[in-house]
Amino acid sequence: METHIPEYMLSAFAAEGIDTSKLIYATHTDSADKDWYSDVYIAVSSDNMYILYGEEKVVKTTGARRIVAVYDAKELEIHPLPELGELTCERLLSTARLCSGKDDKTSILLVFSIGYLSDIERLIKVIQNIREGKKPLGDILIDEELFCPKCGTRYPEPERKLCPKCMDKVSITRRLIGFFVHYRSKVAVIFLAMLAGSVFSMISPLIGTKFFFDEVLIEGGSYYGAILQAVCLIFIVRAIGVALNIFYSYVLAKTVPWIVQDLKLKIFEAMQRLSVGFYTSKRTGSLMNRINQDANNIYWFFVDGLPYVIVNVFTFTGVIILMCMLNIKLALICLLVLPITIIFFRILWSVFRHFHHKNWVYNSQLNSMLSDSVNGQRVIKAFAREDAEAKRFAEVGAKQAVVDIHAMNTSSTAFPLIYLFMFLGQVIITGIGGNMVLEGEITLGTLLTFIAYLSMLYGPLEFMSWVSNWWARCVDSAQRVFEIIDAKPDIAEPDEPVILDRIRGNIELKGVKFEYDPATPVLKGLDLSVMAGQMLGIVGKTGAGKSTMANLIARLYDVDEGSITIDGVNVKQLSLTQLRQSIGIVSQDIYLFIGTIADNIRYARPKASIEDVIKAAKAASAHEFIMALPDAYETKVGAGGQDLSGGEKQRLSIARTILQDPDILILDEATAAMDTETEASIQKALYDLQRDRTTIAIAHRLSTLRDADSLAVISDGKVVESGTHKELMQKKGEYHKLYTIQLEGLKVINMDA
Amino acid sequence: MEKAIQKEAPSLAYAIDIGMIDLKNAEFYMTTGGFTGLKYSGQDYNRITLRRAFPIGNPMEYISVADKDNKEIGMIRSLSDLSEKQYSIVLTELEKRYYSPTVYEVKSVKDKLGYVYMELLIGRDDSKYKKNCALKDVSKNIRMLDDDRLIITDVDGNRYIIQSLSGLDKKSFKRLEPYLF
Numbered sequence: 057m058e059t060h061i062p063e064y065m066l067s068a069f070a071a072e073g074i075d076t077s078k079l080i081y082a083t084h085t086d087s088a089d090k091d092w093y094s095d096v097y098i099a100v101s102s103d104n105m106y107i108l109y110g111e112e113k114v115v116k117t118t119g120a121r122r123i124v125a126v127y128d129a130k131e132l133e134i135h136p137l138p139e140l141g142e143l144t145c146e147r148l149l150s151t152a153r154l155c156s157g158k159d160d161k162t163s164i165l166l167v168f169s170i171g172y173l174s175d176i177e178r179l180i181k182v183i184q185n186i187r188e189g190k191k192p193l194g195d196i197l198i199d200e201e202l203f204c205p206k207c208g209t210r211y212p213e214p215e216r217k218l219c220p221k222c223m224d225k226v227s228i229t230r231r232l233i234g235f236f237v238h239y240r241s242k243v244a245v246i247f248l249a250m251l252a253g254s255v256f257s258m259i260s261p262l263i264g265t266k267f268f269f270d271e272v273l274i275e276g277g278s279y280y281g282a283i284l285q286a287v288c289l290i291f292i293v294r295a296i297g298v299a300l301n302i303f304y305s306y307v308l309a310k311t312v313p314w315i316v317q318d319l320k321l322k323i324f325e326a327m328q329r330l331s332v333g334f335y336t337s338k339r340t341g342s343l344m345n346r347i348n349q350d351a352n353n354i355y356w357f358f359v360d361g362l363p364y365v366i367v368n369v370f371t372f373t374g375v376i377i378l379m380c381m382l383n384i385k386l387a388l389i390c391l392l393v394l395p396i397t398i399i400f401f402r403i404l405w406s407v408f409r410h411f412h413h414k415n416w417v418y419n420s421q422l423n424s425m426l427s428d429s430v431n432g433q434r435v436i437k438a439f440a441r442e443d444a445e446a447k448r449f450a451e452v453g454a455k456q457a458v459v460d461i462h463a464m465n466t467s468s469t470a471f472p473l474i475y476l477f478m479f480l481g482q483v484i485i486t487g488i489g490g491n492m493v494l495e496g497e498i499t500l501g502t503l504l505t506f507i508a509y510l511s512m513l514y515g516p517l518e519f520m521s522w523v524s525n526w527w528a529r530c531v532d533s534a535q536r537v538f539e540i541i542d543a544k545p546d547i548a549e550p551d552e553p554v555i556l557d558r559i560r561g562n563i564e565l566k567g568v569k570f571e572y573d574p575a576t577p578v579l580k581g582l583d584l585s586v587m588a589g590q591m592l593g594i595v596g597k598t599g600a601g602k603s604t605m606a607n608l609i610a611r612l613y614d615v616d617e618g619s620i621t622i623d624g625v626n627v628k629q630l631s632l633t634q635l636r637q638s639i640g641i642v643s644q645d646i647y648l649f650i651g652t653i654a655d656n657i658r659y660a661r662p663k664a665s666i667e668d669v670i671k672a673a674k675a676a677s678a679h680e681f682i683m684a685l686p687d688a689y690e691t692k693v694g695a696g697g698q699d700l701s702g703g704e705k706q707r708l709s710i711a712r713t714i715l716q717d718p719d720i721l722i723l724d725e726a727t728a729a730m731d732t733e734t735e736a737s738i739q740k741a742l743y744d745l746q747r748d749r750t751t752i753a754i755a756h757r758l759s760t761l762r763d764a765d766s767l768a769v770i771s772d773g774k775v776v777e778s779g780t781h782k783e784l785m786q787k788k789g790e791y792h793k794l795y796t797i798q799l800e801g802l803k804v805i806n807m808d809a
Numbered sequence: 810m811e812k813a814i815q816k817e818a819p820s821l822a823y824a825i826d827i828g829m830i831d832l833k834n835a836e837f838y839m840t841t842g843g844f845t846g847l848k849y850s851g852q853d854y855n856r857i858t859l860r861r862a863f864p865i866g867n868p869m870e871y872i873s874v875a876d877k878d879n880k881e882i883g884m885i886r887s888l889s890d891l892s893e894k895q896y897s898i899v900l901t902e903l904e905k906r907y908y909s910p911t912v913y914e915v916k917s918v919k920d921k922l923g924y925v926y927m928e929l930l931i932g933r934d935d936s937k938y939k940k941n942c943a944l945k946d947v948s949k950n951i952r953m954l955d956d957d958r959l960i961i962t963d964v965d966g967n968r969y970i971i972q973s974l975s976g977l978d979k980k981s982f983k984r985l986e987p988y989l990f
Binding site: 088089111112148149150151153155157160161162163164167169170171173410413414417420421772 | 840841842843844855856879901905906907908909920936938948962963965966967968986987988
């Protein structure tokens with residue numbers, strides 16, 4: 057029989073006298089209800105469940121493995137399976153409890169950290185399989201896939217299979233360089249021009265100093281007295297170097313913007329692919345920061361930083377070789393100073409990276425606050441909270457200023473000290489070299505060339521001191537950018553998507569469980585079905601999970617457990633494009649894009665004719681208010697455009713859906729923001745729209761659902777009642793209660809339900 | 810704006826009753842199955858849920874007591890109003906729900922691709938152990954409770970609490986500092 061018991065648990069159970077040959081499955085958890093922290097091992101055999109409480113300890117030993125983990129067992133509980141009854145997991149907040157039994161006879165077996173919930177749920181499935189005589193591990197996912205095979209780190213999101221720990225800076229840089237591959241010929245030209253420019257810079261002191269002093273100015277030199285020719289040669293060498301620099305800068309400036317454009321496009325495309333869940337987990341400010349600031353950081357590094365890195369690394373190496381060729385003794389003294397300088401730079405690098413990260417965090421926070429303040433201006437003004445908001449902004453701004461001050465203070469103290477240290481090296485070389493000239497060991501030309509080279513050597517090092525900080529910023533930005541590019545959408549198109557000839561609209565939800573955040577389930581096993589062409593009304597209190605259900609049908613999120621089928625096909629197998637094109641959602645959350653009213657109406661069908669747009673607007677009772685606007689259908693809406701009321705926006709959203717002509721219509725509080733008169737006219741439009749198509753209508757106002765073929769009442773993530781209006785009224789349950797309350801409420805204000 | 814008319818905050822007491830539990834007529838008890846029950850106003854609720862209204866700022870006051878269908882029975886204004894025995898039962902139940910081991914040391918913090926990996930030394934005073942955890946969206950999951958306390962929530966939903974930031978060793982604090990908002 058297939059078993060799954062980690063080796064270390066086997067020995068722990070064996071030490072307690074348990075026959076481990078009978079064990080089938082074991083898992084590790086902890087206990088939150090003991091006075092001491094305990095590592096809990098739970099094992100099951102076909103007869104019993106064993107819960108072993110104890111403590112894992114790391115012990116030093118001798119031999120090849122110098123540390124080993126030992127288990128100090130403290131308590132063992134044995135629960136015969138037949139006596140356990142039904143096993144369930146109950147989520148609390150940061151803990152969950154494993155319970156056995158039913159109703160009043162339920163008892164708690166164990167309270168554990170919420171992180172182990174999936175492990176315990178898996179254990180329950182194994183026990184269920186044993187009881188039902190199935191293969192115990194038949195459909196159990198053993199969790200190797202949850203961990204990175206390279207380093208064993210748990211994937212933050214198992215479906216992404218992306219281990220942030222194994223992703224290092226070198227690979228990030230390599231990936232960034234990968235963006236240059238498409239432009240390889242231009243990059244090769246730039247690279248060659250840079251290197252040639254560096255060569256001319258390097259030979260410049262040889263000609264301008266050594267050659268000039270030793271061969272032109274000194275009697276007996278090969279070109280003694282040929283000053284004009286020598287000066288011309290010095291100028292030509294320099295001029296060729298400058299010309300090469302201008303050339304590569306020109307080609308570079310023409311290439312890099314396209315590379316950054318590629319990068320921005322890749323980020324933008326990746327963002328379109330990602331599911332809604334990604335956007336709700338990131339602050340908008342942080343996202344905007346990513347696209348703009350991060351891409352710009354990368355841009356400037358590649359335009360201004362990297363070319364000089366290449367030039368300086370090449371110059372640095374070349375100069376050292378030339379120095380060794382001129383005089384090995386002086387060159388070695390120079391090289392003694394270098395490692396100390398490099399250590400200084402490395403320390404500075406880590407300090408600046410720390411400051412930069414903090415600065416980024418505060419900046420992103422300020423951006424979020426800014427967008428919060430812009431979007432919430434009405435509320436801010438209505439509650440007279442302008443000063444409080446300004447104070448909040450000032451607090452974060454002050455924190456950022458403190459970080460900047462620290463960074464600047466560090467920079468203004470550390471760098472002059474490093475320069476002084478570098479100058480000290482130069483003074484020592486001048487002293488020793490001067491002595492060597494006096495003793496006739498080297499010529500004056502050689503010493504002066506050496507000093508010139510020394511300054512050329514410190515130049516690249518000095519450059520590296522600030523470019524390292526810059527590189528850190530670029531890698532930091534690239535790291536965040538790649539997070540978006542690499543993020544695998546939670547909702548992915550299946551490998552072989554099912555494309556139906558026609559979606560008829562039979563929808564079935566079976567045991568659907570879903571949560572946005574761990575440990576806070578929204579749907580807890582929802583069962584529901586609606587026949588093609590029928591209208592299902594969904595009723596329930598706020599937060600019952602009604603809108604979540606609509607999002608799941610449209611596959612904006614995926615169910616955690618259970619299934620949703622359309623015409624008998626699981627939505628996870630259906631082509632995403634067909635699914636989304638077949639479902640029209642009119643929700644409370646309306647978004648109008650920057651553009652004209654007509655553009656917004658024809659968002660789902662960009663090629664729709666003007667007549668169709670007007671028809672859709674008329675059907676949605678939007679035509680009248682649109683015509684009252686000065687630019688009518690060409691009125692600009694969205695950010696910075698015409699300010700429309702909630703009801704007007706909702707009517708545009710309905711018009712958009714009418715034009716989409718979906719097979720399945722989801723109305724999520726579609727008329728909530730309208731006055732009664734408009735609602736009545738919209739209801740007619742919606743009634744026409746619903747004809748012969750499956751409709752799921754979610755509404756608080758029960759009067760709007762009276763015509764539904766069937767109704768379902770959702771409470772606490774489950775369907776608690778279903779049937780027609782008449783049946784539910786006769787049942788006198790939850791629906792009857794809600795209906796009566798609303799009716800009474802409306803009677804007070806003389807309205808009819 | 811600063812000098813806007815300062816009105817005394819109106820009290821809603823005349824219109825709304827919070828529904829405080831009359832503790833003289835209430836008896837919390839442990840069921841044989843390990844749940845917490847309540848006998849109150851002639852009714853026996855054999856499985857209640859206790860929730861803190863202000864779990865961060867005011868964890869010992871305003872505790873909501875709900876029945877097994879999640880309907881609120883009432884609120885406890887302050888745990889200190891309970892007798893010693895009753896206090897112990899209620900607190901044990903709350904501690905199980907809001908289980909958050911204390912962080913004693915932050916051994917390492919690594920920021921990789923937007924996820925933060927932490928190695929923490931957590932537990933209780935007499936029993937400390939190392940725990941590796943991964944955090945997503947740090948701005949939401951590393952949260953200052955007040956000027957000195959901090960709560961960390963990992964990708965699994967586990968919560969860890971730092972009781973005193975100023976009491977942490979220098980290295981631990983430095984590792985956490987970039988993430989403190």
